Amino acid sequence: MQKITTFLTYDQQAEEAAKLYVGLFEDAEITNTTYYKEGMPVPAGRVMSVEFRLAGQEYVALNGGPHFRFAEGMSLFVSCQDQAEIDRLWVALTADGGQPGQCGWLKDRFGVSWQLIPHNLRQLLSSPDPDRARRKMAAMLQMHKIDIAALEQA
Known part of the structure; x- marks a missing residue:
């Protein structure tokens, strides 16, 4: 236990x-x-x-x-292996009244907050070039569901 x-x-x-x-x-x-x-x-x-x-x-x-009532101060954080897992969970958890949030957060139809985050988010957001690192963070801040390819390209 x-x-x-x-x-x-x-x-x-x-x-x-x-x-x-x-x-x-x-x-x-x-x-x-x-x-x-x-x-x-x-x-x-x-x-x-x-x-x-x-x-x-x-x-x-x-x-x-x-x-x-559930509050957004508590969430279930899911370390996702790839974009396919993020997409699958996002669709299922926002279905039937769930609500997308920002930067990988969402509320399911019961009001529970979830974070669907790539397992390698730190790597995706980092860069030895400070301008590129800022672009990556700025791109993520514009996202609802995390888009791994977009972060890699930013």
Whole structure:
């Protein structure tokens, strides 16, 4: 068991979110689902929490009610291997009401913030030529989804 687990609280979409996320990553699975019981503040039989794993990292999703909201100060950072992975995840996570952000950030349809970042971003942004390094950073700051080829050319 890992010492620290990311705990995500949704209104009523914990199971839907967990299924989406597990479908996007290899080495991902739902490991446990618990249900509200009689006498609890939510009708018996509804999903209370879903435990799941993404790429070896454990998460818990809870249906806690409408007063819980996600904030952009917390995001799930994904180190992507290539443009194809960035594109695939971007499309899936912005679908059905997700919102693109700037510099590789987005919010999924549940309000969770994600960063889809090339694994070699430091290298992509660096250059021994300070002007080129500034151009690369300026190019990235104009992007929503990161475009690796555009950064390489800047």
